[in-house]
Amino acid sequence: MNNQYLENNYKIKLIKTSSDTDYIDSVKIYSRVTPSDIRTNTNELTYWLDNKTVGFESYFFSLFLNDTNIGLAMCTYLKSTKTVVIEYIAVEDAYRKNNTYLSYLNELRMFISSLLEVTYFICEISNKNNGVEVDDESKIFKTILSIENFFTIDADYHTPPLGINNEFSSFEAKLMINSNTNIKTIPKETYIRVIRSLYFEYYINWYTPFFSESERLRYNKQIQNTFASIQNKLEELPEPLQFIEVNKDKIKSAGGVEKLPAPKKKLNNNLTSIFISIFVFPIIVIAYYKVFNFFGIDTTTNFTPIIGGISSIIVSILPFLLKKDTV
Numbered sequence: 001m002n003n004q005y006l007e008n009n010y011k012i013k014l015i016k017t018s019s020d021t022d023y024i025d026s027v028k029i030y031s032r033v034t035p036s037d038i039r040t041n042t043n044e045l046t047y048w049l050d051n052k053t054v055g056f057e058s059y060f061f062s063l064f065l066n067d068t069n070i071g072l073a074m075c076t077y078l079k080s081t082k083t084v085v086i087e088y089i090a091v092e093d094a095y096r097k098n099n100t101y102l103s104y105l106n107e108l109r110m111f112i113s114s115l116l117e118v119t120y121f122i123c124e125i126s127n128k129n130n131g132v133e134v135d136d137e138s139k140i141f142k143t144i145l146s147i148e149n150f151f152t153i154d155a156d157y158h159t160p161p162l163g164i165n166n167e168f169s170s171f172e173a174k175l176m177i178n179s180n181t182n183i184k185t186i187p188k189e190t191y192i193r194v195i196r197s198l199y200f201e202y203y204i205n206w207y208t209p210f211f212s213e214s215e216r217l218r219y220n221k222q223i224q225n226t227f228a229s230i231q232n233k234l235e236e237l238p239e240p241l242q243f244i245e246v247n248k249d250k251i252k253s254a255g256g257v258e259k260l261p262a263p264k265k266k267l268n269n270n271l272t273s274i275f276i277s278i279f280v281f282p283i284i285v286i287a288y289y290k291v292f293n294f295f296g297i298d299t300t301t302n303f304t305p306i307i308g309g310i311s312s313i314i315v316s317i318l319p320f321l322l323k324k325d326t327v
Contacts, residue, residue, distance in 0.1 A: 009105035012073065012111065018046045018311045022062040026072035030090040033071075034133050037168045038126070040087075045074070047209060055079060055201035059112070063091060063104055070095050073108055077195040082119040084112050085198070090139070101144040111250040121178040121193065123150065124159050131309075139291050142176070150176040151243035153186060156233040157195070158226050160203045185240040195230060199223050 013022040027042050047060045056076050063071040071091035077084055089104050112118060123145055127137040134142075142152075153175045161170035175194070177186065205219055213218060 012107045013059040015060040026062040030072040054252045082198045151180045
C-alpha cells in the first residue's frame, strides 16, 4: 500500500472591514468559545476594526483550515514601545490542537513582523490565585507560547477590567514575552514602559468611546491605582527582572497538547535478507539431504528439483517477511 499523507492548510486572512462576511463568521466563533471573564464585547471589536487611533492599532484575522473558517485572532500594536500584544487565537473546539495554535501563532508573527517594526511580542496570561484558578484556554495558550520561546516575566502584573462593572475580568496575571534579540532578562524600566503603554495608551483609549465622562474618570483612576501597585512591588525585586524557568519536557504534554508517538524501530531489511540467504537456506538444504540419506533416496537424481523448490518458496515468502510498515 502506498503511503498516504493528509496535508492541512492553515491560513490567516486580514480583515479590513466589519462588513466582511468572514469577520462575521469568525466573531460568532469567538463569542461561543471564549470564556466570559476574558471575552471582549464584540461591539467594541467591530468599532476598532472600523476606526483607528493614534496610540495603538488592532489587527483582526479570520482563521482558515482547508478553506473552512474556524476562528478569530487579534493582535494590537503599541506604537510607542513597538510592542505587539497577542490578544486572542480563538478556534472551534474541534480544532483546539497544538499544531493548530502553533501554526496560527507562527502565521501571525510572520505577518506582523513583515508589516511593522516589532521589538517585543507579549501576551497576558492568567495567574489567578497564584496559578491555581487558571482557565483551560490560558493553560493551553501558555504551553503553546512556551514552546515558541515566549518567557514568563517573574514580576507582578494585573489585567485591567474589560470595561466598567466587569470586575471578574480583572485578575492576577503574568506577561509572557518574546524578542528577536533572544533576551534572557528584562530591565525594570523596560517592563514598566511596556505596562505603561498597555494601560494608558491602549486600555484607556480603547474604552474612551464607550464611556461617559464619569465612567472614564472612574476607569482611569482604577488603572492608575493598579499601575502604582505594580511599580511599588517592582521596587522589591532585583535588577534585571528574571524569567520563570520552564521545564521543556513537561510543557509538551501539558495543557491539551498531544505528543507525537515515537517511531517504531524496524529491522534492517538488507541484513535480514543476507541472514536468510547465508544461514537459513543451507540449514534447510542439509536437513533435506539427511532425510533423503536416512530413507535411502538417491540424492544425485532427486535432490536438485527439491533445492529449486525450496529456493522458490523462500523467494516467495521473503517479501512478506520484509514488508515495511505503512502509515
